[in-house]
Amino acid sequence: MxxxxxxxxxxxxxxxxxxxxxxxxxxQYYKGNFPLGTFTANILGCLIIGxxxxxxxxxxxxxxxxxxxxxxxxxTFSSFSKEVFLLFDTHKTKLAFFYVIxxxxxxxxxxxxxxxxxxxxx
Numbered sequence: 088m089x090x091x092x093x094x095x096x097x098x099x100x101x102x103x104x105x106x107x108x109x110x111x112x113x114x115q116y117y118k119g120n121f122p123l124g125t126f127t128a129n130i131l132g133c134l135i136i137g138x139x140x141x142x143x144x145x146x147x148x149x150x151x152x153x154x155x156x157x158x159x160x161x162x163t164f165s166s167f168s169k170e171v172f173l174l175f176d177t178h179k180t181k182l183a184f185f186y187v188i189x190x191x192x193x194x195x196x197x198x199x200x201x202x203x204x205x206x207x208x209x
Contacts, residue, residue: 091151098156102132106161120182122170125163126190132162133194137201 106128113124136158143150167190174183 091148094148094152095156095159098152098158099160100156102157102160102162105157106163120174120179122167122186125166125170126186128161128163129167129190130193130197132158134197134201135161137198137203137207138205139201140198141202141205141207 109128109131110124113127117123136154139150139154139158143153167186171183171187174180174186
């Protein structure tokens with residue numbers, strides 16, 4: 088059990104650093120109001136978790152490191168929720184709804200894609 092906590096810690100730290108880098112570099116290429124950095128991290132994280140779920144054995148050290156740790160540190164739904172709130176708070180209602188719907192839709196599709204391209208079957 089203790090070793091899995093270490094794997095989760097390492098994976099979570101790496102995931103958080105990757106998320107931070109996406110958030111730092113996205114504004115250099117996109118200047119709009121849509122929170123593209125968080126959106127990108129969430130959708131990419133959903134794709135990655137779909138791949139990991141398809142190819143890793145559950146409840147292993149590698150699963151703990153990559154699924155629980157890395158993907159848990161990389162995806163940012165707490166930041167997502169805050170950004171949706173701020174969009175509503177600044178009366179950008181249409182953009183807020185678009186962000187919520189597109190994040191959910193593309194996230195689910197990315198998990199399905201990652202799972203499918205990694206050999207997962209329904």
